[in-house]
Amino acid sequence: MGQHTRKVPGGKLLTVTIEQGRAIITGDFFLHPEEKLPLLEDALSTILVDAHDKGHSAISSDAVAPIRASLARIAQEENITMVGITPEAIAEWFVLASIDDASGNHAHGAAHAKEDF
Amino acid sequence: MNALEHNPRSHDSQDVTSAMSSGPWRIIPLETHDAFLNMALDEACSEQVAAGGIATIRLYRWQPSAVSIGCFQSMRAEIATERCDALGVDYVRRRTGGGAVYHDHDGEITYSVIAPSSWFSGITESYQLICGWVIDGLAELGISAQFSPINDIMVGDKKISGNAQTRRGGVLLQHGTLLYDVDVDRMFSLLRVGQEKIADKLITSVKKRVTRVLDHIDVDAVSREDVTRALLIGLTRDKQCQIGSWTAQELSRAEALAKSRYRDRGWNFSR
Secondary structure (H helix, E strand, C coil), X not given: CEEEEEECCCXXXXXXXXXXXXXXXXXXXXXXCHHHHXXXXXXXXXXXXXXXXXXXXXXXXXHHHHHHHHHHXXXXXXXXXXXXXXXXXXXXXXXXXXHHHHHCCCCCCCCCCCCCC | CCCCEECCCCCCCCCHHHCCCCCCEEEEEEEEECHHHHHHHHHHHHHHHHCCXXXXXXXXXXXXXXXXXXXXXXXXXXXCHHHHXXXXXXXXXXXXXXXXXXXXXXXXXXXEEEEEHHHCCCHHHHHHHHXXXXXXXXXXXXXXXXXXXXXXXXXXXXXXXXXXXXXXXXXXXXXXXXECCCCHHHHHHHEHHHHCHHHHHHHHHHHHCECCHHHHCCCCCCCHHHHHHHHHXXXXXXCCEEECCCCHHHHHHHHHHHHHHHCCHHHHCCC
């Protein structure tokens, strides 16, 4: 399992977890329509599969920009509004979670403030 | 648009003061339900608004006390569910985003605003508009509060109200909490972060960032009913309102939703 958790500067808490080849996005952010979050997770999971097929243990940090562009395109096509997170943040967190996954260092001890509603 | 609001198709922002709050509105006065029915009533009401029914403002409490989490949060990561079970505190996943909230039966008042989305402008603007109604209510108590984007109401540098919004089927649902006399230690003992020793300093910091109505009023002169009344004044000011109640259809639908969704472990632990 790999994970990266951090508050988006000026925004909300965002966690990207990689578990059993799937990318999972969680946090206290807002995204409308809510039902479309899995589209972003599916896109990231496909990137994971492609990387695995190419024999890569982690997603390269050089991939942040194209992943961001891919997420932004999905958001535009699906009319997804994100509040408190951005495609850039998701892409960056995803790459860091991938590196964490590859490292085998899974001590996710970071504590985070809980926010009401 | 807020810098952290990402929508490539977003239209230009409108002046908040020009955002519509048309009516008529149905007002459901303070009532008490369990967590599952409270969330189900919000959804059932949203459905009736989507079908052309009356916009609604409701006030409610939670019995037993409960924790709600945002729809994108992980229940296991956020909530000490075993401690909730031991204390008889319910836990439920909302349909709205946002963070975990402890709804103390005696220490918190929740409100919902459910109306056609077309009555409001952008997301940030509508948070500001509706939070402004709550701020007006606090002003009735002599409490000076301010809207703090994205979704908070602050007194000074401390948070007194958090809010969460969803827009589905042409309906805006915003629910928010007003901390009245919440036991902050108990609140944080139910959130997973409260059990992490590593977080001690952070928890202290978070506690310092929270305030309650009780901290700003003369408790001998202002009752809980007065606070509820003030909140209602703020929420209903300058609106065409009528006191109402749930229809039999809404109650029936809410009971069904409570059973099929909000009591369902698959829903609550879906993340």
